[in-house]
Amino acid sequence: MVLSGRSNRTPYNGTRRKLVLAFDVGTTYSGISYSILDPGQVPEIKGVTRFPANEQISGSSKIPTVIYYDKVGNVRAVGAEAMREGIHETASDEGWVKTEWFKLHIRPKSGTPSQASEKIPPLPPGKTVIQVLADFLWYLRTCAEAYIKGTYPNGRELWDLVEPEIDYVISHPNGWEGYQQSQIRKAVVQATLIPDTDQGHSRVSFVTEGEASLHFTIDNGFSAGAMQHGEGIIVVDAGGGTIDISAYSKKTETNAETGIDLFEEISIPQCHFHGSVFVSINAQLFLDEHLRDSDYHEDLDHIVRCFDKTTKIQFKGDDQPQYVRVMDFDL
Known part of the structure; x- marks a missing residue:
């Protein structure tokens, strides 16, 4: 590559x-x-x-x-x-x-x-x-x-x-x-x-x-020159549908005509269906089960939308509680 x-x-x-x-x-x-x-x-x-x-x-x-x-x-x-x-x-x-x-x-x-x-x-x-x-x-x-x-x-x-x-x-x-x-x-x-x-x-x-993420990484801050020959880089692209993981190694030689650094894959690229939408899907499955016998179950779609817009994007770790709005209040 x-x-x-x-x-x-x-x-x-x-x-x-x-x-x-x-x-x-x-x-x-x-x-x-x-x-x-x-x-x-x-x-x-x-x-x-x-x-x-x-x-x-x-x-x-x-x-x-x-x-x-x-x-x-x-x-x-x-x-x-x-x-x-x-x-x-x-x-x-x-x-x-x-x-x-x-x-x-x-x-x-x-x-x-x-x-x-x-x-x-x-x-x-x-x-x-x-x-x-x-x-x-x-x-x-x-x-x-x-x-x-x-x-x-x-x-x-x-x-x-x-x-x-x-x-x-x-x-x-x-x-x-x-x-x-x-x-x-x-x-x-x-x-x-x-x-x-x-x-x-x-x-x-x-x-x-x-591959696109590797090029973007080099183009936006990560210097290929900072990596020694034989060292590698792992690129994780956490997207909406998939989480893509790729690993590349810097080759010892460069392109003879252009002098451009050459990289090669050092492991099989992985693609896991655990992106953002699947977080929401699992949240919906969880809430569906836990609210099934409650009065809030009929508002499940609204609750999941609230989770998407607030709770999901605020989450930073399991040591800080997060809350999901289950109803709107008229003040």
């Missing part, structure tokens, strides 16, 4: 300008990175930091991985738009279906606790995981288009120049291989991001979240 940190990234050797879009479709949140490649220039990796209704999530560079569909299967709200004030009431009145955690429907079935698997929200009626993923990928692409057009002085001309041959990089959890990649590729085609041809398929590449 070649490590290309910010300090030793080499100039782009292509002959014409290109755009690379990288989509991180997470179980709970998603983001977009991009790089505009200019011949002879060292590439810079940047992030999309503006999305529709972004103020609903404090201007974060990530958006919720959520889609609302109406009764006939049309997309009505995506990402931060699905978090707008009053959207829950509108969805209820109009009969919209909320779709989340859909990425987990293409997960390897082994390794997922059976009780947790049963709690993964079903797909909307009449929709396949490929169709839902395609809708979300298309939305991410439109967000990237709007951001680039609005950020650069010649944004519209730039987009028109690079749009026909955009390269896409899509991350996925460790251990997702042939089947999962084929499902994602089908979704990319269905989203019309690429044509269904060999040339079109060549514009899509995949990276494990472990």
Whole structure:
């Protein structure tokens, strides 16, 4: 594996300008990175930091991985738009279906606790995981288009120049291989991001979240030079759906042409289905059992939402008590 940190990234050797879009479709949140490649220039990796209704999530560079569909299967709200004030009431009145955690429907079935698997929200009626993923990928692409057009002085001309041959990089959890990649590729085609041809398929590449995390670590503070030859690094990516663990060792030699440090995996990457959503699932199972014979059981969904928004994110250790709101008080 070649490590290309910010300090030793080499100039782009292509002959014409290109755009690379990288989509991180997470179980709970998603983001977009991009790089505009200019011949002879060292590439810079940047992030999309503006999305529709972004103020609903404090201007974060990530958006919720959520889609609302109406009764006939049309997309009505995506990402931060699905978090707008009053959207829950509108969805209820109009009969919209909320779709989340859909990425987990293409997960390897082994390794997922059976009780947790049963709690993964079903797909909307009449929709396949490929169709839902395609809708979300298309939305991410439109967000990237709007951001680039609005950020650069010649944004519209730039987009028109690079749009026909955009390269896409899509991350996925460790251990997702042939089947999962084929499902994602089908979704990319269905989203019309690429044509269904060999040339079109060549514009899509995949990276494990472990590899992406290693590159990000080197690019943002961890110096490859601080590691001696033969020493290693363990990268833990605790995400919404999975916890990915990867281990890499710095090789004694470097790339002969570029002088870039080389790393290699020193153990099989691990992927555990114990991410944030499974914490919530287990909390729901626990509360369901303990509140079953109480008057609070009918408010279980509300209690779990309170756990998600407060208790879960405040937890720091087992030596400090945390509380879960079980009812609202009118003061």
